[in-house]
């Protein structure tokens with residue numbers, strides 16, 4: 001068996017130096033345990049936070065300990081009557097080829113309902129993040145304008161599509177012309193901008209949001225968000241989902257003060273963590289699966305092959321190399 005551990009804590013952008021590959025023995029499963037062969041491993045921006053030694057909503061990864069996150073796998077040995085060899089499962093598991101875990105740590109998924117990888121993307125945590133952040137906090141009404149940053153990523157692409165389903169005018173912000181084209185032509189966004197190419201994000205958005213911004217779903221923070229906050233309408237809602245532009249910063253992330261701006265708009269910024277909605281996951285998953293099967297919601301994934309490429313896939317998130325959800329395919333079922 002093989003695993004990837006955190007060798008030391010990144011300063012700034014993570015690099016290969018921060019990770020070590022180890023060969024380990026795998027113990028036979030005890031009663032109540034299953035052996036899960038990893039098929040797809042998820043890499044996610046929040047993992048960067050866990051690589052730092054700072055207090056947050058999840059514990060930091062320990063040095064020399066295996067990195068963990070969302071994994072879709074196949075049960076290859078079972079000491080639990082509820083699980084059979086061949087069952088496909090999702091769990092928060094280690095960056096290992098094989099994980100031996102109590103069966104309570106995994107849940108069965110249905111490969112007939114959707115491709116297995118979808119349980120790490122549109123039907124998984126990123127899809128649910130979009131669903132609850134947008135609908136519970138953003139509450140877009142028909143005809144309102146929704147702006148989403150990180151729009152061509154795993155969360156953002158679902159946010160924009162759900163906003164369209166709800167009848168909103170949807171404008172995306174993403175980091176390449178190809179992504180902009182994809183959002184408008186394939187996903188039905190009303191418009192999108194490439195923040196790396198426009199001279200002034202606020203001005204470009206103002207032209208695309210003639211009625212102002214009612215919901216800003218914030219995935220990136222920093223200057224992009226400063227620009228959008230200037231366009232908020234009265235009683236606008238801002239689900240604060242992430243701030244990827246600051247995750248690798250080593251200096252203070254200073255920006256203009258926003259209190260007056262928010263006061264004038266009487267706008268609300270509400271940060272949230274998808275885990276806050278754990279008790280309602282099945283409700284969200286049901287709607288997402290329905291929209292997916294009806295063709296109202298499209299899924300997109302960028303899949304890199306090979307266990308050894310997990311760190312590379314993770315680094316790519318900070319360079320915008322992914323369209324949709326970034327995954328690593330580790331093995332065939």
Ligand code: NDP
Nearest residue numbers: 045153154155174175219241242243244245272273274320
């Ligand atoms: P994505 O699939 O969106 O991947 C990250 C994307 O961020 C990249 O593709 C890149 O796209 C963009 N990006 C990278 N660096 C920058 C930068 N400096 N400025 C602007 N954009 C940048 O990841 P996810 O969809 O998984 O996550 C999106 C956000 O949501 C993250 O901030 C993440 O931490 C957060 N999140 C929060 C959750 C919660 O529970 N609150 C749960 C899941 C995610 P581009 O080419 O457009 O630059």
